[in-house]
Amino acid sequence: MDLEIVEPMSNPTSCIPNMQWFKYSHDFCEPSRMYNHEYEIFIGYVAPVISVSTPVSLVAGFGWNRAPDVELILKQHSLYVDKYQEEYKSEYLLPIKQLYQYLSKMFPLQSRCNIELDKMWMGDGFVLPSQIYINSDPDDIDTKPYLLPLPKELQTNDIKELASQIGCKEKQTAETLVAVLHLLNKKHEQSDSEKNSNLLDLDIIIRILNKLKNVSDVKTMNVPIPIHTANKSKLDFRAASECNYCNAEWLKELAEEDGESMFFVHEDVSSDTAAKLGVPSLTDNLLSETEGIQEWGQKEPL
Numbered sequence: 375m376d377l378e379i380v381e382p383m384s385n386p387t388s389c390i391p392n393m394q395w396f397k398y399s400h401d402f403c404e405p406s407r408m409y410n411h412e413y414e415i416f417i418g419y420v421a422p423v424i425s426v427s428t429p430v431s432l433v434a435g436f437g438w439n440r441a442p443d444v445e446l447i448l449k450q451h452s453l454y455v456d457k458y459q460e461e462y463k464s465e466y467l468l469p470i471k472q473l474y475q476y477l478s479k480m481f482p483l484q485s486r487c488n489i490e491l492d493k494m495w496m497g498d499g500f501v502l503p504s505q506i507y508i509n510s511d512p513d514d515i516d517t518k519p520y521l522l523p524l525p526k527e528l529q530t531n532d533i534k535e536l537a538s539q540i541g542c543k544e545k546q547t548a549e550t551l552v553a554v555l556h557l558l559n560k561k562h563e564q565s566d567s568e569k570n571s572n573l574l575d576l577d578i579i580i581r582i583l584n585k586l587k588n589v590s591d592v593k594t595m596n597v598p599i600p601i602h603t604a605n606k607s608k609l610d611f612r613a614a615s616e617c618n619y620c621n622a623e624w625l626k627e628l629a630e631e632d633g634e635s636m637f638f639v640h641e642d643v644s645s646d647t648a649a650k651l652g653v654p655s656l657t658d659n660l661l662s663e664t665e666g667i668q669e670w671g672q673k674e675p676l
Contacts, residue, residue, distance in 0.1 A: 383411060383414065383425050396417075416447050416473055424438055447476065452492070454500075455500045474495070503541035506522055508545065509524075509534075517546070579609075586651065617654075
């Protein structure tokens with residue numbers, strides 16, 4: 375029978391203010407449940423650890439040098455995710471970095487696929503791994519909060535390899551930018567966002583479109599295009615082929631007078647950007663509608 379004879383550490387060397395150190399239901403704990411105090415930063419909030427002053431002979435005798443299971447470490451990571459508050463950011467930085475370093479170094483590459491993190495640190499909180507890209511470039515555009523670079527404090531080879539294994543993107547690409555546009559399209563289809571949020575999203579959208587217009591095969595990438603709407607507080611999207619950009623104001627007025635149902639690109643999208651993304655001009659669209667009209671009049675010369 376495993377008797378409760380060991381007193382767990384109750385005063386850790388460091389503790390995040392808004393988190394509670396692991397407390398056993400009794401004052402003493404079974405030796406088989408204890409871990410070395412060297413692991414306190416990885417599991418101290420979810421499992422009992424021995425006191426720093428524990429004699430080496432006891433540590434060896436009870437086998438307290440054993441490494442904690444990955445499940446325990448991931449449990450503590452989940453606790454970080456749940457408890458994080460911005461005011462304690464500085465206290466979270468080091469424990470989180472050390473936890474990632476431990477995960478990346480302790481387990482061989484072939485077993486890292488068994489490590490699943492629902493969320494990962496992004497510098498000021500946690501997001502889905504799929505919202506983070508690992509390798510930054512000076513030409514990258516700011517797409518926060520939808521797509522973010524791996525924070526500088528996590529830019530080590532081991533942690534970058536871990537990030538790749540858990541589903542972070544390798545870098546910001548045309549494909550990842552198009553995915554952000556689809557994400558925003560879905561967001562605004564499903565809910566009415568606040569005006570400030572719309573302005574932020576629109577700014578991101580325009581930056582993405584202005585970068586995508588220089589991609590050679592962008593017309594084949596199904597890029598959602600924001601369109602003009604009567605409701606300025608709403609963002610709506612259409613495929614490039616379903617939109618028009620206005621290259622002649624008088625034609626727009628004529629089309630509206632004729633009751634033509636058309637989608638015009640958002641006024642913040644330039645004509646140059648729209649054209650390079652595959653949006654037809656209003657002139658092209660109206661001319662295409664006359665292709666079936668037969669020429670008439672005198673055919674033979676007098």
